[in-house]
Amino acid sequence: MKNFKRVHFFSAILSFILATGFTLAKAQEAPDVGPHPATPRPPMESHIGNLTGHSDASPAAYDYRRYCAGCHGELGDGNGENAVWLDPKPRDFTMAIFKCRSTLTGTLPTDEDLFNTIGRGVINSNMPIWNVFTKQQRADLVAYIKTFSPRWQKEKAGDPIKIPAEPPVTIESISHGKALFTKLECWKCHGPEGKGDGPSAATLTDSKDNPIRPYNFAAGKDDSRFKCGSTNADVYKIFMTGVDGTPMPSFADVVQPNDAWDLVHFLRVLQTHRHSKENDVLNAAGGKIPPYVEKQAEAPAGQLENRGAGGGN
Amino acid sequence: MRMSKTCIAILVAALCPAYMFGGTISGKVTYTGTPMKMKPIDMSKEPTCAKQHATPVMTEGVVTGPNNTLANVVVYVSAGADDANAPAQAVTFTQKGCQYGPHVLAMHAGQELDVLNEDQTSHNIHPLAKVNREWNKSQPPGTPPIKDHWDQPEFIEVKCNIHPWMHGWFAVLKTNHYAVTGDNGTFTLPNLPPGKYTITAWHESGQKQTQDVTITGNETKTLDFSLALKPY
Numbered sequence: 001m002k003n004f005k006r007v008h009f010f011s012a013i014l015s016f017i018l019a020t021g022f023t024l025a026k027a028q029e030a031p032d033v034g035p036h037p038a039t040p041r042p043p044m045e046s047h048i049g050n051l052t053g054h055s056d057a058s059p060a061a062y063d064y065r066r067y068c069a070g071c072h073g074e075l076g077d078g079n080g081e082n083a084v085w086l087d088p089k090p091r092d093f094t095m096a097i098f099k100c101r102s103t104l105t106g107t108l109p110t111d112e113d114l115f116n117t118i119g120r121g122v123i124n125s126n127m128p129i130w131n132v133f134t135k136q137q138r139a140d141l142v143a144y145i146k147t148f149s150p151r152w153q154k155e156k157a158g159d160p161i162k163i164p165a166e167p168p169v170t171i172e173s174i175s176h177g178k179a180l181f182t183k184l185e186c187w188k189c190h191g192p193e194g195k196g197d198g199p200s201a202a203t204l205t206d207s208k209d210n211p212i213r214p215y216n217f218a219a220g221k222d223d224s225r226f227k228c229g230s231t232n233a234d235v236y237k238i239f240m241t242g243v244d245g246t247p248m249p250s251f252a253d254v255v256q257p258n259d260a261w262d263l264v265h266f267l268r269v270l271q272t273h274r275h276s277k278e279n280d281v282l283n284a285a286g287g288k289i290p291p292y293v294e295k296q297a298e299a300p301a302g303q304l305e306n307r308g309a310g311g312g313n
Numbered sequence: 314m315r316m317s318k319t320c321i322a323i324l325v326a327a328l329c330p331a332y333m334f335g336g337t338i339s340g341k342v343t344y345t346g347t348p349m350k351m352k353p354i355d356m357s358k359e360p361t362c363a364k365q366h367a368t369p370v371m372t373e374g375v376v377t378g379p380n381n382t383l384a385n386v387v388v389y390v391s392a393g394a395d396d397a398n399a400p401a402q403a404v405t406f407t408q409k410g411c412q413y414g415p416h417v418l419a420m421h422a423g424q425e426l427d428v429l430n431e432d433q434t435s436h437n438i439h440p441l442a443k444v445n446r447e448w449n450k451s452q453p454p455g456t457p458p459i460k461d462h463w464d465q466p467e468f469i470e471v472k473c474n475i476h477p478w479m480h481g482w483f484a485v486l487k488t489n490h491y492a493v494t495g496d497n498g499t500f501t502l503p504n505l506p507p508g509k510y511t512i513t514a515w516h517e518s519g520q521k522q523t524q525d526v527t528i529t530g531n532e533t534k535t536l537d538f539s540l541a542l543k544p545y
Binding site: 095097105106107183184185188189199200203204205207242244245246247248249250251252253254 | 358
């Protein structure tokens with residue numbers, strides 16, 4: 001009789017433990033993901049192609065807390081506990097200023113810009129290539145990021161800039177690009193060979209007064225090591241939209257879209273270690289860039305338009 | 314029809330709104346304490362600018378005049394006046410000799426801002442707005458003025474990343490009653506209709522002072538401000 005009672009007693013305790021365990025396990029499915037800001041953030045949506053993300057989708061807050069908050073902070077202000085060790089600092093989402101955009105300087109990026117940044121990571125920084133996420137998770141996270149700044153409710157994203165078709169890579173294009181690099185004074189920060197050693201390079205600070213270095217085109221081997229993507233179109237976008245929050249301005253007002261492609265071709269040959277079509281063309285031309293000769297308009301004999309000096313239009 | 318002088322006077326008085334004969338607030342801004350020492354700017358990295366200055370120019374974080382007067386203070390009506398519309402006329406901010414002119418530019422929210430580059434070198438205009446949108450544009454020499462405007466009131470620091478000594482400020486206000494003091498520290502705010510006003514004096518060191526004043530008619534009220542400056 002005593003054993004029976006003891007068995008009953010222990011099985012009751014065991015059942016209790018198991019029941020509690022089940023309840024807790026169920027609770028794990030939807031953890032409380034505080035902190036709970038005083039002003040609740042209205043839910044936001046993101047639209048990337050056919051995909052729609054929701055900031056209040058159940059994994060979004062959890063994913064952010066698990067994967068992002070350590071650097072970007074629970075309040076999205078870039079002050080996660082890891083942030084003190086990091087350079088460059090994690091993005092402060094509360095400012096809604098982003099480096100990698102397809103939209104003009106001073107405007108919000110598109111949802112696709114953010115979606116791509118999460119998936120691509122940011123090379124030369126601690127932002128990894130987030131290939132653990134499904135596309136839906138990424139879309140939900142884009143929507144979640146948009147809850148951190150009221151700008152997303154007040155403003156529409158900028159329109160993506162129109163990028164004309166890339167012209168062929170020729171030595172003339174590269175030569176024009178070099179003339180533009182000189183005329184636009186890119187070398188003041190980037191240096192004459194793009195090594196990030198220009199006269200103004202040492203004093204550059206970003207918009208939060210952290211020291212920052214200009215991009216060094218000559219660094220790296222076969223990877224292209226651009227923060228915002230490695231295609232020619234990505235390079236085009238960098239100087240036509242500006243890298244907001246940094247010293248890199250937008251040249252959209254002062255460079256014609258077709259001339260911008262020439263500049264891209266020249267920038268590629270500054271990447272001396274990287275195998276590229278542009279470097280092939282340069283090598284085929286003997287490895288030297290000829291001086292740029294501005295094309296004169298076709299004119300009747302005896303009347304030559306006076307186009308003026310200097311490269312570029 | 315010839316109108317008598319009395320008739321004309323009555324007509325003028327009836328048609329002219331009262332505030333055309335409004336009151337004026339004027340005064341002087343001085344400082345106490347020891348201000349930061351200004352340092353000479355080394356422009357040797359930009360010879361086209363360096364040669365425009367016979368002697369090196371000083372930084373402009375704190376510009377003072379004789380008898381402890383303080384320049385570059387924005388004195389404006391911060392309460393009491395109806396929010397007016399932005400004037401149609403643009404304000405101009407120029408880059409010359411690798412310096413901003415004026416160092417502090419006041420304007421109404423929504424008013425057009427034209428930025429000129431009068432130098433032979435490229436500059437980039439980088440207003441570090443936090444309430445408004447921050448943007449950053451390159452402006453090579455000989456290119457047209459950059460036109461923009463600010464929607465929200467804010468004091469915006471402006472810098473050029475290429476020339477790190479260049480600092481300026483945009484004082485974006487929601488009133489047209491403002492003045493920026495010169496070296497003699499004086500300011501005048503005319504055309505104020507009768508009412509109770511709050512006047513704020515703002516300086517880029519972060520110091521500011523607010524005072525209340527009442528205008529009853531066409532009088533001129535004197536209002537002096539004193540800001541405490543620190544050496545760092």
